[in-house]
Amino acid sequence: MTELNLKGIIAYPVTPFSACGERIDGDTLGLLIDRLIDSGCHAIAPLGSTGESAYLNDKEWDEVAERSLSQVNRRVPVIVGISDLTTQNAIRRARFAQAHGADAVMVLPVSYWKLSEREIYRHYSRIAQAIDIPIMLYNNPATSGVDMSPELIARIVREVDNVTMVKESTGDIQRMHRLAQLSDRRIPMYNGSNPLALEAFAAGAVGWCTAAPNLIPALNLRLYEAALAGDLQQARDLFYRQLPLLQFILKGGLPTTIKAGLTLCGIDAGVPRLPLEALDEAETERLAAILDTLR
Template sequence: MTFQGAYTALVTPFKNGEIDQDAYRELIEWQIEQGIDGLVPCGTTGEAATMTHEEQGEVIRICVEQAKGRVPVIAGAGSNNTKEAVNLTLLAKEAGADAALQITPYYNKPTPAGLLAHFKALSKEASMPFILYNVPGRTGLNAMPETIAMIANEVSDVIGVKEATGNLSQVSDVIEQCPEDFSVFSGDDFTVLPLLSLGGCGVISVVSNIAPKMMADMCAAFKAGEIKKAQELHFKMQPLNRVMFVETNPIPVKTALGMMGKLETSFRLPLVPLMPESEATLKATLSKCNLV
């Protein structure tokens, strides 16, 4: 399977502290109707860090079940504990996910040799396609291009990376040094278009939770050589990209979906609702972009 285009890092709707299955299924259906290329449950945006393993398996299963094979599902299954990452990956595999998003172990700050050993163990115990997730702002560890290339060359299951450094020079080095068929996704909505121009394959996006058609259309326009259209969509989304990070993700995007009537705005601690001034800024931006 080829992974490319716009993938949504799905939020997880909650109601009375529990997973809101109905709202989640409706959100997935709307995403597919809007033309999204793929779905990513149980990532950072999905608040996977607050879920039990049982809940994570349930969320992935619901996503796969609702997608019905219409779009690929890349399930978040990473951990800073290799054994736990293996168990989560087995859950994703059992649920029918097409690939697993594997964050680099956070807090531990492993060496390049440790990262390689982590992915080798994952491949040995729970083999399936892996997308390495490099997000130093969350993990405290930046997997450098030469490290990613080493892992890609030595662990065949590692078929791509979600690059969330925001550093286009580093992204360029990753694309240059990794195998030709290695998929490089943007992990920052601000950098999707420039990453595509370097040879990236798409994005795992926060903003596509609220604007799936725009993000999918931008990726499709670039692929079709319609550069002017892609640029127009890029700049049209920039106000949304900025406001989605007015506070910690996924607080703004979940609040936006609540304003749009897609779900109940509910978080699990330690995340809390937007500050009033941020909420006003968000509402004004959504209104300007004709989303509310």
């Protein structure tokens, strides 16, 4: 397995749709990816929650994965979200991502029936056995219905060779502290909860997985750089400046708020796919006012 020393701002692009929402807008997807790379983001992560992966059929998923990897063209690492309800299709997606040049895949165990720890463990093990690239374990019970304990996460990372990174998105900073304790701080941790960015860096997170660079890349990057340099005062100032936006996009749903923000920035990425709805007029005005303070 190839090692991946991933650090910094891992940016999550939206998946743009045509005006009627019936097809993927590949040209705009390419534009958004170029924009994120040109802004200085350290990696691109298509097909996460921001990319509406759960709302794409397999043909569309393949199209977005292939187009994203081709567009990045090895300029920065790419981590493809391959999560699916079934282990079988997660493996199919993982193999597709690897075959098309992904540097790593991200796995969120999505559930309809409540999964046991044994089932979660085997889900990761079977995916890992099918590919030769690193896996980022993703814990986000708010979207997946599955909450993995720090003890289970540490066990999976310790025992499943390909699982080398953890994205923690519960919004509970104690999870990161517990993972650090359980692993003697050997597990590379990535923050997935935007409002916890400052605390996560202080807790030892080596990266921030976020959709915010679609709208405010310079502020996100400056916060990471200040945290990396140990400049707590500057990091705190930068964090509090962008916090209203980070709170807004989390509360309003990432595909909905990021697409609305892109429209305000002059980029038409379409609207979210139903049953998600576009941001209403009042909330769009509120988002515009927040963005105005950050320009």
